[in-house]
Amino acid sequence: MVDSYRPKDLKEALSIRAEHGAMPLAGGTDLMVRYQSWTGTLPLFKNSIMFIGHLKEMKYIKKEAKDKTSTLVIGGTATLTSVANHPETPVVLKEAVLSIAAPALRNNATLTGNICNASPAGDSICALYALDAVIVIEKTGSRREVPITEFITGPGRTVLAESELVTAIKVPLKASSVNNFTKVGTRKANALSKLSFTGVADYKNGRVDSIALTFGAVGPTVVRSVELEKKLKGLSGSEIETKISAILEDYSTVIVPIDDQRSSAVYRKKVALNLLEKYLRELSRHE
């Protein structure tokens, strides 16, 4: 049996983190399952728990504009349903969120929880990597912002210190004309990922101006190669078309999945590359 805390506001939550390092529980949809025990007994938590789902200060989604760039700021206790319903949510994120579980779970689960869970198969994470999301981390008296690629360090591992709390996720709202999120799940709905893919890109003057390609559940963390993306920048649609097989060859070296109870490494790799190819073909037609 472990202790639990219910802070009245964010300030108290941060002080409970500082003092006890209690694990934040917002929707509970991951933690309650991970530590599930026999019906009628308490979950087998190893550390004390702090309920934060009720904290209204973090239950928001807002658009912020600064220096011609705008950002969607998603509060630390905003639910997946609210993210999916927000009109400014980038389409790939919206689709990623809607691919998670079913309405009842999305009504309670938070986007922050999905990220802190840091599962390589986390569907929203795949989209957030492609969107260059930034994680806002606070502790009593200080605040830092970390790109999601640095926030997640391995399966189930993040840079979050015991005294810290993720209070928001910032999603830059960039122009993006060719968007795709695809989840290949164990069934048509309410499914876990065998793999997922996100592609976002934009053209300027007929040349690729920005591009991000990410793959979920094909490695210990979401796979994204900025190096390989650089090679695609500045290309025209027809140039991309001629280079598709070379690009696929490049990516086949960074996608290194495993076999497990949901799928096979061979399938994951093949389909990841197929999705990439499909996306590149679409991209090549869009300039």
Next chain:
Amino acid sequence: MKEIKFILNGKEVSVEADPLKRLLDVLREDKRMTGVKEGCGEGECGACSVLMNGVLVNSCMIPLGAVEEAEIVTPEGIRETEKGKLIIDAFGDAGAVQCGFCTPGMMMATEALLTINKTPEEEEIREALSGNLCRCTGYDLIVKGVQIASERGKDLW
């Protein structure tokens, strides 16, 4: 152990329990509300569906401490309301009930759906029920039950 207050089926209640106890266990054991079922304990099946502050949630994944001050509605809280009776009758007429273990959860999902969408299309009904698993019916007659409830309940939701 802590005393935790919340609103259950419209009445304020107080439960003395560990805040980490699952809401599902609190409802079934402390409150004897056995219309809430446990099918999986991991948020996959929806048999434990309840409404929390008006939206559908899985009570197996919610610790008691997280419902402090919240409003919880269980099948017991709607089965004798006009809407609840209408859904139950519609399910009965459609042939939506077989073993019945998933059905109270299906009733909750139907109530949640019709609250936000009075006249759902078949695809929207299937989407709304996608977290409530049924092994008996193949879903067709449950979908029909929701359609009947939607037709008959135009003025209720």
Next chain:
Amino acid sequence: MGAKISIPVRRIDAKEKAGGWAKYIGDYEFDNLQHGRFLRSERARAKIIEIKKPVFPEGYYYVDASDIPSSGKNNIQMIKDDWRVFAVDEVRYIGETIAIILGPDKQKVLDLLNEIEIIYEDLIPAFTFDDALACKGGAVHGTDNIFAEYLLNVGNTDNAFKNADKIIEGKYETGFQEHLYMETQGLVGTWEDGKITMYASAQCPFYIRKSVAGTLGVPLGDIRVRQVTTGGAFGGKEHFPDVIATPLAVAVNKIKKPISMIYDRIEDISFTCKRHPSKITIKTGLDKDNNIIAMEIDTLVNGGAYESSTPIVLQRAILHGLGVYNIPNARILGRAVATNTFPSDAYRGFGAPQGLFAIEMHMSHIADELGLDTSDFKRKHFIKTNDITITNSKMHDDVKLEEMFAKIDEMSDYSSKVKKYANDPVKGIGIAFVNHGGGFTGNGEQVVIQGVVKMKRLDDGKAGLYVSVVEMGQGLQTTMRKIAAGELGLSIEDVVYDNPDTDIVPDSGPTCASRSIMVVGFLVQECAKKLKAKWEEGVGTEATHQYVHPEEFVWEQETLQGDAYPAYGWGINVVEVEYDPVTFEVKTEGVWAVWDVGVAIDETIMQGQSSGGIIQALGYASIEKCELKNGAFMQHTMADYTIPTSLDFPKVETVFIDNPYKYGPSGAKGAGELVFDAAPPAYAEAVQNAIGKRIYDIPVTPEMIMEALNK
């Protein structure tokens, strides 16, 4: 659909279930309830060297084989009794019961369980068919690992093969399937009035009584079993509850307090019986005109570590081995093997889905090989009334497959789509024809079951109905009342039919084998006639009726010769799919079904059976992957063992044709299993036609499709 009884009524149990009033096993309150949990084997095959136990506090117990009374025995009396109540000295599969840990506080029970350490000496386990046949590590069962071996023969197969113009062969495999009833397994055992009473989520109360009495070594009447509202079963609660009830009874007998054994979902998926995996090889000889003149089938099913009902499952698999076809010369060898996997047991269809999948795919492959249309080729070989069967008797049924084909062709536009999709890169359509024998195989109803039903006139113009078959979702509470009420001229509300209690109802046999309506329902109808004749004798008047085997059906069990089943349900399914060449995922675009179940006792209930059976079968055929790794199931949560959601398959279009059976109530035949049988091969054939590669195994996963396309 013309019969009056087919007109739908609102199910009698709809309201109490939908509103959450109905009480399932976990919903009851018992005073002083103790909670039990099994100590299980973590090894597939090992000697138990030592079990290190902590000191148990007062009120907590460790119950094992040493607690079985001297009058009893450490065996579970099913058909055979090789399955042990508690493992002693050695374990044969992962999850085998070693002991029950029980007490008042669940957390304390878990803590004690965690403190127990078992020292094993590992032995070499056998998991696969090849392992079993090679007796790897020494035989698990007997001297050869064969639970049962049967040979069926009609005509002169060897001779016919000699005359064959061409020979075509195929090998077909099906996997495990988990029942995944929404309510997990559960029983509560109590000590009431000096007697053990079992409250059970179960299909067969008298099976539980028999097994518990056998284990404790007491007369049958000393055990009472009360079925409670059961949240789905599908065969999973036919014999398996015996595996919980027997050790539970030993514990109740020891401490004389009520004890609950209710499985968690993970426990249920990990440690309950599954459908038997199968491996079936078929060789077919054809003449110059592409008529099948000879067929040889080799059927293997994996029974796991203990026999349970495996031989009977194997019988059904081979008795349905030729499907709906008239094959003049055929030989079927069936063998059920023992391995160190969790024992396989009853699952809706009981072997028939495995046999039918193989024959339907094989017929499809022959047609493909010969460049013929599948449905034309299959129709040419349809069995007809009075044709000779694999058990050397005549097909007694009025076979209406041609009429049914015309119907489904019209509904689904099958014939034109099959041509249209022949060159379509992503679309495909498939068709399967099946039959399913109703009731126990051969003379089982006469020799083994001898079912009895009872009725009684009650106060207020009501009638009591006493049968041991149970409502488990299939609608029996409603359909049985309809049958009885129809004869007595009462409303269905005026027929009282409580969940069976072995102290009250006669033994009308188990709820399985598509027998409840066809066999027991007929007994109810006949019994109701008797009661009606003496209704005026007043309140308390009783009538009973026992099964009488129709003389025209003859069977010899030792040789499996004669009329394997008195009547068959018949069915055709068409499935249309489209596959995604990028992800290899398959989307089902349409599902159609035409059934001959004699007469539907209630059309809506039968619609529910059709949709429900087909969707469960489509899960089996596509997404329900259940694999073993070192003897343990890899999928053990509902997240990993995926059953269909409301979005996985479209609405099933169903039509029933009337074809009354004279020994069924109002003409009804068995239906509950038939509705499972046709969808797997129809789906597999649709995928096969979509991807342009043959399918031999189910489930047809995207991973498998990718591999097939790579070949």
